[in-house]
Amino acid sequence: MAEQPRRSKPKETKRGPVKKKKRMTPRKWFFAFFFTIVFAIVCGIIGYLFITLNGERILTENADKLELGEASIIYDANGKEVTKLYDSSANREIAEYDEMPKLLLDAFVATEDQRFYEHSGIDFFSIGRAVVKDVIARSKVEGASTITQQLAKNIFLTADKTFFRKATEASIAVALENKYSKQEILTMYLNRITFGKGIYGIKGAADYYFDTDLKDLKLWQIATLAGMPKAPNRYNPINDPESSMTRRAVVLKLMYDQKLITQQEMEEAKAVVYEPPANIDQKKSDPYKAYVDYAIEEAIKVMPGMTEDELRIGGYRIYTSLNTTAQQAVEKEFADDGNFEKSPDDQKAQGAMIIMDHRDGTIQAMAGGRDYVRKGLNRVQVKRQPGSSFKPIVSYGPALETGDYYPWTVLNQDSQKCFGNYCPRDPHGAGPVTMQEAIKESRNLAAVWTLNQVGISNGIAFAKKLGIELAPEDRNLAIALGGLTQGVTPLQMAEAYSVFANGGKSVDPHTITKIETAANKKVYTYHAPASKQLMKPETAWYMTQMMQTVLESGGTGTGARIDRPVAGKTGTSQHGIPNFNSSANRDAWFVGYTPEWTAAVWMGYDKTDKQHVIKKSSSQAAAMFGKVMKQAMKNVPKSSFKQPEGIKQEVKEQAPVTNFNAVFLEDQAKVQLSWTAPENSKGVTYRVYRKDSEQSEFSVFVDVANPTVDDMTVFPGMKYQYYVVAYNSEEDKESKPSETITIDVPKTEVDIPEQPMEPDQPSDGELPGDGNNGGEVSPPPSTDPNQPVESESPGNGGTVSPGPGNNGNGSGNGNGNGTVGSDQGAGGPVESTDPGTGNGTVTGKGTTDKNEAGSAGGKA
Incomplete structure (x- = not known):
């Protein structure tokens, strides 16, 4: 069998087997690029949707902020503006788009946002240009915010400079562009921005800095205003005229570059020197x-x-x-x-x-x-x-309303000083006085007396009709003098x-x-x-x-x-300060x-x-x-007080007496009263009123025709008060009373000596008369029979026999009206002023000495 060939093993290193690198094929490059583009597009869409939806959300949630608050204006009676009801950022007047001159609109666009009519809220071209300039200068030298973004920031955002704020600003700007027209956005912007000195809005700025309407603004004024939003406190012509003028030149150059004005117009507008309006201080002072x-x-x-x-x-x-x-x-x-x-x-x-x-x-x-x-x-x-300014409201007004009182009515006729436990002070005293005189001199007792007469309830009710409702605690006479609880x-x-x-x-x-x-x-x-x-x-x-x-x-x-x-x-x-003694x-x-x-x-x-x-x-x-x-x-226009129809004829006062005087004559035991008659005193007589210490009210003492009278019926140890009025019988009218005078009659010790007399045979052969029979006594022999001496010692009737003429002594007792014969001395006539009821003894010693006794009776 044949032997199989061996496969070679991968090389190993100390770190392990070596992996082969995969090559990036063109196909892979294509798909990577494709998906990157798709991802970017998706992110862009998502970002755009986020910006748009976020801006729309903010606009919806803050719709009320888009309603521009306009300062209300107060006008005077002639329809002239007095002041504007400024309130923080609401210090503005609203200008409609049609009120603004085209040149004014063009000036702001040229200065703040040249591509305003081309972008949709965010100007990416301006952003790129600004970034390049900032990188070159290595600092921020140019802004890229559009007018729409500035409006968004002005309405909705704070001044902090964070990424999220800028993103929100952009989103609102896009939403504004989607919802409003360019005209509407520019109008809102010009009505929102500040122009320094607490002024908001283009209309208020034109009025404040130039005292003019928008339609009447000149080119140099327009350029001045257009240059202010970048730095309102620095570029307003009042705070810094030089910086304002420099900034104006920049604006004019931008307008010239954009072919909005000619060079000649630019140069002429640059050269104008600003002068504040004459009423600038009134605009600042917040008057009235x-x-x-x-x-x-x-x-x-x-x-x-x-x-x-x-x-x-x-x-x-x-x-x-x-x-x-x-x-x-x-x-x-x-x-x-x-x-x-x-x-x-x-x-x-x-x-x-x-x-x-x-x-x-x-x-x-x-x-x-x-x-x-x-x-x-x-x-x-x-x-x-x-105080006393309340008297007509609660005292005299109610009295006149009853129909029983008039300006000439005499008040406080009994000179009352206290009303129960209430005793008001009055530097004029407690004498009677007419209502008119009481008001003129601001008399306190007369006002309290009058309120007491008409009733506290009536006084309070009258004040209520005039718009003054008193507290329940005010049901007292002190209100007559303005003493109120509240x-x-x-x-x-x-x-x-x-x-x-x-x-x-x-x-x-x-x-x-x-x-x-x-x-x-x-x-x-x-x-x-x-x-x-x-x-x-x-x-x-x-x-x-x-x-x-x-x-x-x-x-x-x-x-x-x-x-x-x-x-x-x-x-x-x-x-009303306790323990403080002062008339203040x-x-x-x-x-x-x-x-x-x-x-x-x-x-x-x-x-x-x-x-x-x-x-x-x-x-x-x-x-x-x-x-x-x-x-x-x-x-x-001047006019006069008009007397109402049907009013009673005004009653003229009888002129009063003046210079009233009263004095007690001790040697004659009488009070002598005198006064000066008023002018035109034809048909006028005088009534003397008297009150002694045992009487509670004045009564008529005597009516006389002449401005003088003696009171011979005063008694030792008694106090008397007198005043006089002039009385016109034809009109049955008394004058206001004179001042009241008080007389104290001193007490006297009475010495009645006992001096027995032998009656002398009268020269006519008649026996001396008996006082009880009322017989007449023949005058005694006298070296001056034409100077009789009348005794001030009263008798109670009868006739008194004369004493020896040579000695000038005489005494007598009687119960009828008797006369005392004169002595041989050098005395004159003496009239009795103190009546008596018992024995009267007169001793004449050449100088008419007299002793008085008795308390009631006639003449001795």
Whole structure:
């Protein structure tokens, strides 16, 4: 058998058998390449689908972000823009595509994204070019973001620069391109981007930097705006004019290269030097803060369900009654430190003021305080104690409304000082006074007395009709002087006084007249509620007449006078600080009105303590009223207070007496009263009223025709009070009373000496008469029989025999009216003023000495 040939074994190495390498055949190369291409295509499709679907998802989930928030605008009474209601990134006005000049659109495309109209959200050509330039420069020198990507980043993304953020940005950009047109994307972009200084959107930027509309922009202005988005704070012309001008030149060169402008146009636009608008400071100052804040609050109330943010960025046009002349006058005077008391530290003396037109209720101007900040404490709406400015509301107004009281009605006729346990202080005293005089001089006791007469319930009800509802704890007489549990606001006081000014008719204070959308669609129009007659026209008229005297000489509000009729009332409240003895006050007021406008002024400290009190009373508040209203009303036609039809003829007061004087003459034991007659005193007599210490009320003592009288019926140890009125019998009218004078009659010791007398034989042979028989006594011999001496010692009737003429001594007893013979001395006539009931003894010793006894009777 033949032997088989041996197969050779593979070579072995230390590492083991050696494997043969497989050769890559062309066929294998083909399949590898094919599957690589397929894998790449699949990955690309998956990536594209991921980008597209992710972008669509983000757009769907954040659809609300695509709604551009537009700043609402506040307008004044003349329809002029006052301010925009900016709110962070919502500080913008929306511009429609058709509002934007083509050159403006071209400038932004040329600067930010030259291939904008060619790509679909992502510009791969620009990305490649940027990568090449970055590699060559070995740093990032050129961006590749399209306008669409910038819009995506502006709306949806933060500023972080991660791969995932860039991928998301790209996906949103693609989704935006799929959903919106190029015009819509460019419009959204220009309304979204920031232009520095807190300005968002091309329309707001044109207005702020150039004070112009989009359609009126010039080439150099367009180029300036187009250059700002890259670095808004650096390239805005206010922060850095030189850098802005350099950047403008770059934009103009890009526009020239793309044949959008000529070289001449480019050079001319480069050369323009920027000058800020004259009103740039007003645009930055956020004017009239207190008024605008109040108007926003009111707008939210009249637009139910709307939040403040929705109102601010809803693009609304809010028309108000703001009178810029009046508002500027208010802010000017409130910025003057000289109009306020100087504080010992950093806590300023504060104030508030509101002005309204009571003819239609429109609020004209407002000051919420000194250095008021946006959304700060608006003191127009803070309750404080009104003091005497509350008297017309709760005391005198209700009294006039009853029809039983008039300006000439005498108040506090019994000079009452206490009302139960309540004893208010009054520097004028407790004498009777007319209502008009009580208001003019701000008398406290008269106001409390009047409220006590008309009833607390009626006073509270009257105040409620005027818009002031008092607390249950306020059912006391202290409210007559403004002592309230919670206090009242300047707005409430202005509303209440406006009813007096408006003939007793209701007034509805408001600032908003209408609200429209950006498309001029009205969403709210103010309609005044039906007017109500809250008081009689006569009540309002009399109150107006009386409160005009407050500004006259002798009144408490003279500082409020201006060049037109004004009625008003001052008010102060006590500081109320325990263990602090000071006449300083917590609050100072002046509330007043012209025939056209009503205003309330309050001054005080936010927190009152021993160091922070008002020392100048209400004079500063009245002065503030006068300073502001004189300027504020310079363009308001003057008118006068109109007397209502059918009102009773105004009753003229009888002129009072003056210079009333009363003095006790001790040597004659009488009170001598005198006064000066009023002018034109024809047909006038005088009534003297008297009250002694044992009487509770005054009564008529005597009616006299001449301006002097003696009271010879006063008694030792008694106290007497007197006042005088002039009485016109033809009109049955008394004048207001004079001041009240008190007389204290001193006590006296009475000495009745016992001196027996021998009766002398009368010269006519008759016996001496007996006092009980009422006989006459013949005169004694005298060296001067024509000088009789009358005794001040009273007797109770009868006739007294004369004493010896030579000695001048006489004595007598009697029960009838008797006379005492004269002595031989040098005495004169003496008339008795103290009556008596028993014995009367007169001793004449040449100088007419007299002794008095008794307590009632006639003449001795």
